[in-house]
Amino acid sequence: MVKNKNSFISLIIQEEKEENRGSVEFQICSFTNKIRRLTSHLELHKRDFLSQRGLRKILGKRQRLLVYLSKKNKVRYKKLMNQLGIREPKNR
Template sequence: MLKNSFISVISQKEKEENPGSVEFQVFCFTNKIRRLTSHLQLHKKDFLSQRGLRKILGKRQRLLVYLLKKNRARYKELISQLNIRETKTR
């Protein structure tokens, strides 16, 4: 249900559904990160899930850096919409 609401928000902006867009991919990764974080709070020694979480975090980070370079306005809007921190720039 949460996924469908986000798709409708994106589709209103772009006039078409595009599940391959950077925003949609970051949204899906953020949902996975939140689920894994809550799982790891219960199961502290689940090291395979910790590894998976780190991989997903890296993928999301790379997508956010790409979006920051391509379109700063869309990046700022996505960050505020998903309530995640800004990336550290080098």
């Protein structure tokens, strides 16, 4: 299943390379791709603390973009969450 998600993300990235790299959806897709690569790296290298820090920073950036998109356009937010297979964030 993870293979399908990664191929889907790469497909979205390839489609939007010519169109709009600065769009919120494109940025969230690229961050999701980086997050998946880093988590697979950290499964092998559990004590790589610099990669853990980088992962936390990317997660924070993606979270801020998702909050922005959810406030701006709920329909696009829901569609992107379903396409990428991201869970809804927990409310504080």
